[in-house]
Amino acid sequence: MFLTRRVFALAAFAAPLAGAIPAHAATFQPYTPAAFAAATKAGGPVFVHVYAPWCLQCRAQEGILERLMAEPRYANATFFRVSYDQQKDVVAKLDVPRSTLIAYKGGRETGRMSWGVTQDAVQKVLDTAA
Template sequence: MIITRRSAIVMMGALIGASCAPAEASEFLPYDAARVEKAVASGKPVVVHVYAPWCLQCHIQASYLDGLKDDPAFRGVTFFRVDYDNQKDVVAKLDCPRSTVIAYKGGKEVARMSWGVTKSSVVDVLKAAM
């Protein structure tokens, strides 16, 4: 196989680009009922955070969740965020107040925490999903 200078440069560029790409990070997906139902039905771990931008407890929980979502211990968790102010139908269906974290595993809800503002209370819910 003959490698031309041009193809060698292209291959080197591709290798460098691939090595510099950031590792895939977990992100909070906006709550979409069909997408959440599919994720929960898969049996894989799912975490839903009911969040209001003006809520102090929500911000505290979000800061912990944001710090933990890429922790290898929680690899494979799909994270969703409910917009408390604009998704009242979802909030009613979930039957929860703002600042609630809900964990699903094996296709069913396994843990729920509202108003908790300690890291351990958030971690406990995430662990239940695993």
């Protein structure tokens, strides 16, 4: 009986929290040319983040992006991560430094930002395609 009360109390506490967790939060996908082509062809917002784990600006952008990706308006967006260290060919093709965020809508680039580390700077790029 004591265990049943404990389970009931835990369920009563956890139920309101379940609604706070987005059901379909966007996540980063590894960038491949085929996946990028498919996502842009689908027509929804597509975002490419050029990232290096040792880059402080990249990590700051990552934290901001992860918070924003949890918002319902980005549930249908596709977020790609390009490894600055391991995908030099993609970095060269995009012609970007590390810590760059690029937005696409309908296969067309709509916004780009490098080095920005504020939520406003990141949000501004996301808004160009959302």
